[in-house]
Amino acid sequence: MVENKPWLTALAHLVLILGVIAVAFPVYVALIASTRAPDEFMSGLIPLVPGPHALQTYWELLTTGASTSGAPPLGPMMLNSLVMALIIATGKIAISILSAFAIVYFRFPFRQFFFWMIFITLMLPVEVRILPTFKVVADLGMLNSYLGLTVPLLASATATFLFRQFFLTVPDELLEAARVDGAGPMKFFRDILLPLSQTNIAALFVILFIYGWNQYLWPLLVTTDTGYYTIVMAIKRMADVADGLPYWNYVMAAAVLSMLPPVLVIIVMQKLFVKGLVETEK
Template identity: 60%
Template sequence: MAESPLAARAPSRMLSHLWMVLGVIVVVFPVYYVFIASTHSTQTILRPPLPLVPGAEGLHNYGEAFSGRIGQIGGVSLWRLLGNTTLVALGIAIGKIAISMASAYAIVFFRFPLRMACFWLIFITLMLPVEVRIQPTYKVMVDLGLIDTYPGLILPLIASATATLLFRQFFMTIPDELLEAARVDGAGPWRFFRDILWPLSLTNVAAIFVIQFIYGWTQYLWPLLVTNSNEMNTIVIALRKMISFADADTPWNLVMVTSVLAILPPILVVVLMQRWFVKGLVETEK
């Protein structure tokens, strides 16, 4: 008796699911480990092996972190660190979308001299390493008096050649007939953008927002250079300051609490916008 196609595919499907489960474990276990460590005392963390079940110090650790009694970061509350990081991440994400969308709109729908040269000049910036731009950018921020300010943290990072390219590729899929119909109806450039182009671009905006929010949230080098006071630190910089060269001098329980809180917002953004994120990436590729 011939074996059914479904039965023949069963081992292959089981192997695929096994690899998927293993992949999830590899990705999720470090996050679970950090969460478990955040509920134990420093002494327990420094005395391996760490128990894989939550400890009794969780409420005390989180309460101490939120109360602002972390000496390594000048007693700044985690609320302030989370607020700084959220403001920077939102500013970078929204700024990148606004500038990139406007640039792509001008390149695709307007005819002006050196239009493509402008696009390639924007695109070429992808080839410049961050280290090349750090020193002149920092000098500009010093001259403008933007050190230890939110504009100093946000403005140098809002230009994005990648987002401009993605919006350009999507705008090029808009039928010319739609543009002509808008012109016949008397719609100017602003009305065409507001009433037609913007609604069509929402999924792409969502996808780019998720990417750029995480990019802004995880920034380390630039906030490290442009901030001097503990009150202006982001949560990633605070994590680095909390870790000492000697394990005994590092409050590992509070480090783990801060790590958990640094991980949660990006995860929430991805989970809440997952459907739009995937749909936006698919439509952008088209």
């Protein structure tokens, strides 16, 4: 039995408030730093109120870029990151849900063997197989292209495993009813499994979108043309200055801008995301 005591409620709220402050304070400092002059944070004192340079800093980053830090305009780079994240998220989900559907509902030789071969690839992330993957991409002429940025990252053993586990919980009576009604495999998949998988798809989309948005190492390897740079690469370039100190107002402004699309995706899909993670009964 859960005790209903006022001091326990107050303590729980205090812990939550402290947790929010601990998480949000660095974001607030980054926001404040982006509105200040570049030398104000070098004095050792951190201002806690906004400065007068917010519009100028963000406008320069989005239109002309930070020439002092060697970074092109952030607008096209944010678009590249958005395209990359969307292709990776939708591609991983499409491939994984079809793979899980085939493994669960079709009977063919070595079905479980192929599933475990897919599952074993969890031990081989891009960082482990980066040299052969890069060679294949280079030989196919996919450097400096959206295909090179996304295709090597499309397969997902984790998503395949999660969809497989969910499909195993779907009652067999639904499959039998679909057969009685004359529905073929793809109609059963489209009309029954896809609607039932809506919350799982939403939860995976949020996770995979953030995964694709935050990619740094692979885009760094396959892009030499500034037209295919991503926002994460821009932040790294601005923070690494060979001579002199970084322009922290530009760095912090880029960090704030890079947080906006993932936060927007989470806000829009919050209900489905939480439901997909905690729902146990379908």
